[in-house]
Amino acid sequence: MGAKGNPVCLRRIFSESHTSEGMNVVKTVAIVGGGAGGTLLANRLARRLAREIEDHEVQLLLFANREVHVYEPGFLFVVTGEHEIEHYTRPQKSLVRRGVRLLMEEVQRIDVERKQLRTARNTYSYDILVLATGARPDFDLVPGMREGAHNFYTVEGSLRLRDALANFEKGRILIVQDLPLKCPVAPIEIFFIIDAYLRSQGRRQNVELIYSHPSPQLHHEPGIAEFIAKRFAARGYTFLPEVRVVEVDPQKRVVRTEKGETHEYDLLIAIPKHRGAPVIEASGLGDTLGFLPTDRYTLKLAGRDDVYVIGDATNIPISKAGSAAHYQAESLVNNIVHRLRGLPETARYDGKLACFLVSDLHESSFIGCDYNTPPRPIPSTELLYWFKGMYNEMYWLTARGLL
Ligand SMILES: Cc1cc2nc3c(=O)[nH]c(=O)nc-3n(C[C@H](O)[C@H](O)[C@H](O)COP(=O)(O)OP(=O)(O)OC[C@H]3O[C@@H](n4cnc5c(N)ncnc54)[C@H](O)[C@@H]3O)c2cc1C
Structure with missing residues (x-):
């Protein structure tokens, strides 16, 4: 050597x-x-x-x-x-x-x-x-969405949504999404977070908070849908299945879906289909x-x-x-x-990924999966939320290639 x-x-x-x-x-x-x-x-x-x-x-x-x-x-x-x-x-x-x-x-x-x-x-x-x-959310794919909807997938979107929520006293908040999208648990996380946030401020009783998904289930991954369904049943949350929005009317505050249904809103949070x-x-x-x-x-x-x-x-x-x-x-x-170095390329990606699923202001679940193991969230705990917070701080070490 x-x-x-x-x-x-x-x-x-x-x-x-x-x-x-x-x-x-x-x-x-x-x-x-x-x-x-x-x-x-x-x-x-x-x-x-x-x-x-x-x-x-x-x-x-x-x-x-x-x-x-x-x-x-x-x-x-x-x-x-x-x-x-x-x-x-x-x-x-x-x-x-x-x-x-x-x-x-x-x-x-x-x-x-x-x-x-x-x-x-x-x-x-x-x-x-x-x-x-x-990948990027394509807000121009659905007419009216860019003008009519809030989002939390961009810097500007999350700041604007923060300000809108801070002043939201009563009315209907509707969350819609389309596939594919990055971090497909983020829309349900924002639902749980907004619910807990409004409750913590004593503003929840006058707010109707509605979650929707383009599939018939609460999530396209059965294990995640099952996890969410338990919370929805326990807390009596409202879910709209098969909602794929094709048009937003910001004046009337209405979305029209692929199935021809219309849904009213006072505050719309929309995550559209993503593109490369x-x-x-x-x-x-x-x-x-x-x-x-x-x-x-x-x-x-x-x-x-x-x-x-x-x-x-x-x-x-x-x-x-x-x-x-x-x-x-x-x-x-x-x-x-x-x-x-002229050596054989032996490494294979096995489909592994891991992510937290924040389910309250102080609770999180965790999901690990790979090509052979479908995602199945584990029960939410405060400790997992603490780990999520830790990882948020450690991200900068990850990006620098140190973790
Ligand atoms: C609200 C939200 C919550 C999320 N939560 C989680 C989570 O808990 N866990 C998790 O694992 N993931 C999460 N994600 C997803 C995660 O942020 C993305 O999956 C991750 O950033 C993907 O990394 P990437 O490098 O593939 O793409 P990006 O980080 O998007 O980077 C792509 C980069 O390429 C640049 N680029 C594009 N075209 C060009 C060009 N022509 N020339 C030069 N540069 C170009 C773009 O500007 C961008 O900087 C979340 C995402 C969102 C929006």
Whole structure:
């Protein structure tokens, strides 16, 4: 073993990083998207490839189009005023460790044939590409929704909803959602949180709080539906099944559903169907909703050996969640490092994800699942809520690749 590491690996990198003329060729790993998955992956790769980066054998590029990194699960606690939005945001550049070249540039076109990324400023070549471009709620898909509805899936949305709830004394709050959406338990969490918040302030008796779902059940995952159903039965909550909103009339304060029903509201909270990032659609890489056809085990883009996908951008049939991106990063780091070192890519993503389900102002459940284990929430406790709070604080260590 030499001072710098394993001699076998060194020889492999050395041979790969020289052309026939003996010129040094740097291998470029490009990551598009500086959200939860892309930032974590870049930082972890930088740690594992520290020596190769130092020796200019590998360069790591991270393309980010937002100066501010947002921890989205924090929106739930902004809505009740428990924390300010600043608690859940950090400058993107403060999260990126040495060894990662952060490019604050929006990628406009991905050319997987030429292995190039185009931005407004430049065209970049890559050897290995990771797409971490996420998913976004499409508020323009339903006429009237952008003007007529509140949401808690964006910074602006959660601040506006916080202010609306702070002044809401009586009337009907209706929660609607469509699939696919990221964190598919968040709409039921906001229902439980708003219920508890209004109760804690003595304002619940004049408020009718209604939860709906596009499926006939309280949730499309049977185990989660069963968990929610027990609470609904015990507390007499109101549920509207098969509500897929096709139009919002902000003047009349009415939603119209696919089945032709109408439902009135005084305050509407709507989470629409999500889509992939515009660049995926513009580059012709996604399915009809702009999600990337991805191998569920290797996380490679279909038909591409040199392109990987992480997080919400995939079309893998699991919940779109930051924790999924976290576990995916573990196998991607191993496979990318192995690949650069000329070793076989042995890691497989097993569909693992874990998330909390907040069920009161001071209680949470927890859900763990993978490809072979369907999600089944465990009973809510105060201790789990405390763990949720802990994780919210520790997220910044996760993003920096330290956890
Ligand atoms: C209210 C709420 C609660 C949630 N709660 C939980 C929870 O409890 N547990 C959990 O695990 N998950 C939760 N999530 C989901 C979690 O936040 C997401 O699943 C996670 O952020 C996905 O990470 P990602 O990297 O795939 O996408 P993102 O974090 O969305 O990052 C994608 C990034 O790519 C950037 N990008 C897109 N296109 C380009 C381009 N062309 N060029 C450059 N950059 C680009 C975007 O701007 C964005 O910064 C919650 C989400 C919400 C909204």
